[in-house]
Every structure is written in C-alpha cells, then in structure tokens.
Amino acid sequence: MFRLSRMARRSAFVASTILALGMAATASHAADKVTLTFANWADAEGATRPGIQAVIAAFEKENPDIEIKSEAISFSEIARQLVLRVRSGNPPDVAEVSGNDTILLALTGKVEPIDNYLDAATRAEVKPSSLEGLSYKGKLVAFPWTQAPAGLWYDKAVMQKAGLDPENPPKTIDELMKDLAAVKKSQPDVIPLGLDTTNRAFSLISNWPWMKTFGADPFAENGATSDAMKKYLSWMRDLAKKGYIDPGRKIGEFRPLIAQDKVAFLWDQVLLQGVIQSTNKMTDADFYKHYGVATQPAGASGKPYSFEGGHQLVMFSDSKHQEAAWKFIKYLATSPYATENYTLSYEASLTPLEKAPTDALAKKLDTPVFNAFSRKIMPTVTAVPYGPRFAPGATAIMAGVQQAVTGDMPIDQIAASIQQNLGN
C-alpha cells in the first residue's frame, strides 16, 4: 500500500489548511460584494463600448465592494426587453434609457423613484432643466446622464460653394428654403437637408420641434387636422418634391455623409461632432472652421425649437441593491472621471451638471459647439408629450409624414387619416 512520509503528510495538512482558509476568505469577500446588473446600449455600440467599459472599471476600482455586470442591449431593443423583463419580475438593477422609453418604464410602476436618494447637494449640482420631463406622478423616476439637444448643423464648405455666407446660417424657414435651393442648384449630388423621416418613435421626437415651429401639436384635440399641422405636412412635401431631403434615411445615415461634405444642413444632436471627427479624423480647430451649428430656423410660430435627446439612468424597485445602484448612477452622471472619459469623450454630449466639476473639464466644455448648444439651443428645448399614447401616436403621425413626403395623397386626406389612426 502507498504510504506517505510524515513530512509529506504534514506538508499536505498545511497546504489544505491554507487552501481552506483562502477559500473561506474568498467566499466571505464574495458574500460582501454586491453585483449590479446594468442594462445599456453604450456597451452594445462599438463607438462607445471602450468608454463605458473604462468608466465601469474605474467605478469598480473606487468601489471594490460593488461589481457591475454590464448587459449590452441595442438602442432599438432596450425598451422592449426592459418592459418584458419587468413583467417577468427579472429587471436589471440599473438601466440606460431615453425619450419616451423612460416614461413607458415608469408606467409599469416598477421604476424606483429617485427622490428618496437625491440629496440636496447632488440636486444643486445638476441643472434644474435637466430634471424636467423626468417625473411621473410627481416622482422623479430617472436621473439625467447626458444631454443631447438637436441643432441645425451646417457645412460651411458646401455653403460657400453654393454662394452662401458660411457664417450666416438661415434663421427662418423662408431663409432656409432659399439656402436649400442654392445648394441644390450648385451641388446636385449634395443632400441639401438631412431630416429623419423613418417611422419610429425617435423620428417623431426629432420632428417634433419642426411641427412646433409651425404651431402644430398633433396630439391635441383635432390637432392632426389643424391648419398648423397641414402647413407642416405641406412644407415637408415641398421639401421632398424639390429634392431637398432624402426620405427614408435614419439620422445616423446622414452623419457619415456630412463628414464627406455630402449634406449641407443636418438636423442632429450635439453628438454629431464626435461622429464627424471619428469619420474624417479632423482636428478640433479644422472642425470648427468647417462646421457650425445654430438654432432651428423659425417657422410660422416665429420661434425656434429643439428636443432634448439625452440619456437617463433608472433603477428598478425590484433591485435588492438600491443604495449601490444609486451610487453607480451618481458616479456615471456626476463624477469628473465619467464626465470627462465618457460623456464628453465618447458621447460628445453635454453634461447635466450646472458647473464643470474641475477646471480642466470647464476648459474642455468651452468650445464653439458646446457653447452654442448650452447657451443658444438648450433654451429652445421644448417638451415632447411622452406617455402611453406617444408610441402608437408616433407610428400614426410618422406614417402620415411619410405619406406626405413620398406620395401624392392630398394633405387634407393625410391629416384626416392621421387623426383617425390617432383615435384608434
């Protein structure tokens, strides 16, 4: 029979004791460690993945008792998946949301109000306007992470070729139409105006300021058949008939085109600068010489409008680690590291913070584009009527917009059809 020497037995005993103690220590450490699930699309998109992963790693380093399990879900899928997971009692702890999806989730009653966690000091740190529209039944249901309003971007090189003053973008719809005509005439291969006319909720959000500047509100009583809405639809048809817009493209499809001087004006969010620079590798100085951004040209109402398309963070009432979840949310939205290394670097968006937390960040935010968005465009942001009617309404309204843009059906008939489908 095989026999161990006394020395070997002693060594084996010491080794097994150390191993057992080590395992016990690891187990107790694991038991203390909180794991948060974080559903987000930042980790699903190649452009933002390195940024969010770096920020998560930094948070975990600062908070060794919290582990973040990132669940990458595409932007177009996240609302569906979150609602289904809430219904099946399996939501994540924290999620990235935006637009109508924030309110849709709140409707389920399973989003934890943030008021209980938001202390006065943190509340004072963020812009009061960034919290607007994030309440449901009087409770704050989401915390602003990034701010991304839309403005009218213009390509100065294209404008110059069209004989337009590149430092003087159009301020009214009439001026815009004249500029578009000049672009079309001088550069037929350039899309004069990039507008998202797809049929999805985001498209209605993007078009909402254009409806507003005509004084239209299709969700109001008989709003779809109002004169203002018909004027807006007629203007859209005019744009299409004259070849000023390229219907059916998502906003993201215009971004690489403007980077190649193939779009003259683009209605897009603040994040466009990052996309253009990642496409054409322009330096900041060259970018500001080549592109500019202004407020929306005012329509019949005489006022320019914009929408706020930033991202928010929510936590769920089923989460067993709400304290840790709030800590993570606060870190993502307000910490200097996350602001610098994600919000500014990867999202190229504005921060919800009232004041830059460091001088270095203040310097980074002091650019012509950020200044234009903060000072001129943000004040024109109009609330989009999010709620249970918004998603089905968006399908009906954008279907009508598409009919106006791509067909010959009389505008009155289209307006009546939108109204009927909104009623449905």
Place this chain on the structure above:
Amino acid sequence: MAATAAQRSTKAPARKNAERVPWIDWMVLPTVGVLAVVIGYPVIYTLVLSTTKYNMLDMVPPRYIGGGNYEHLLSDPIFWISLKNTAVYTFGSVIISSLLGLALALLTESLTGWRFRSVRALLLTPWAVPFVVVAFLFRYMYLQNGGVINAVLLDLGLIDKPVLWLNNSALALPAIMAANIWAMMPFFFLLLSAALAAIPNEVIESARIDKAGTWSMVFHIKLPFLKSALFISSLLMIISNFNDFAKIWAMTQGGPGYSTTTLVIYVYRLAFENFDFGYASAIGVVWLVLLLVFALVYLRALKVNP
C-alpha cells in the same frame, strides 16, 4: 398465399376487435405532450388573449372583453391595408418567382456535366444569402443617392432623375417583392430542375418520335409532369412568405406610410412597440386561421400527390 391465410384463420381465430385501429397509440404520447406545450399552449393562450384588453405597460391582468378586439379589427383601416399588402406580397412574389424558376429550370435542362453544375451553383447563390443580408443589399442598391440601380439607370439614360424605389408609396412594395423574388427563385429552380430530371425518358422519346415541337413538349409533356411539384412548392412558399418579417422590416419598416405594412409587421408594432398584446393577439388569430387554410390545402395536396 390466400390458402395460408385461411389456414391461419382456422387454426388461431382472430381476437375480437384485433383489426380496429386504436384512436391513439400510447407510444405517441410523449410527442403529443411536447406538441401540446410547444404549439398547443401558445395557440390557446393567444386565443384567450385575443378576447381580452391587455397592455403590458398597465401592469394589470388581462380584462375579458369578448369579441371587442375582433370588432375593432373590422373597423381598423390599417388591418385591411396590411391584409391587402400581405396578399399582394405573398401571391405576387410566389407567382413571379415560380414562373422564373420554371423558365430557368427549362432553359438549363439540356445542360449537363460541369456546365450544369456551374450554372446551378450560380443560380442557387441567392438562396444561400441570409434574408437580412438580402434586405440590406437591396436597400443600399435602391438608394436615391449613391444606389447602384439608380446610377445604372441614369447612365443608360433610362431615367433623368433618381427613382425613390423604397420611398415612393407606389414603388416600395414592388421593390421589396423584387428582392424577395431574387432570393426565392432558386428554390423553385432547384425543385423544378429535380422534377424535370424525373420525367421518364420514354415519355420524352415518344414525344420526339411523334415530332412534338419545343412549345408542345413544354406545355403538353413537361408541365403536366411538373404540376404537382409546382403546386406543392408554391404552397410551401405561400406559407413562408405570409410570415416574412426580416426583409420588409430591414428595408422599409412597413413604410412609407403603410404601403409595405403586412400583417406580421403590424402585429409586431402592436405587440412590441405599443405593448397592446390583446389586439395584437386578435390579429394573430386571424392570421393563424388564414395560414391554417393554406396548410390544409397543402396537406390535401400531399394526399392527392404523395
């Protein structure tokens, strides 16, 4: 043989009811159980949901409303547009691709050896391309700015300005159908080539001896032999196209307006954008009934032409 049977019957009289086929074979119970869970439960649950008002966002249980969803369906113009678009898309695609598949099968019939193998491989390529890839491929080919189709047509002088293939209410559905036909035609080509090869040589030879011409050979000899293959493959493709989601969603998402909204797109929007599962289920039931009709015709056809 008859004698043996008679001897057997005299020696060992048959048990009473021995010839009766049992109404269920106990051995199939596991299969029945699996089918009940995988198919039966979802179908029954959909039927139940279709009689309720149930929105997932409300966080309240489904409320029974009887035939309310079906009444709404009758007066819902988008449902009728979707139904019409589904019929046009399905039957249009199947008829055209089957005719093209038939023509190609007849044209390549006389090719043999490496020539046939090369042509067949080339013609089958579209069938190997995933549907979503087909959709994106055609979407970019149809682009108004930079699309290859408009570029070629402009170069040839056939058009004087780019055509909005996917952004014109009248052209969008035919444009998607063209992509679908391109992807589906090899299926018919493959099946009909096999059916053509199975026509007995004696039949072809005797027709030739009778001096049958090319057209006469096609119409009077070959087509009658291909009839059952054509019929069964068409039925299969009708069922498959009725459920086609990927191509339409990737190319137009049902737009512009509702011009390419089919039943499957409409149900998807209702269920997964509006979370209106009650009404979406009612449309799903109508859709299921329509598909069942085709499935029954298919089963009957299989019985007639096994």
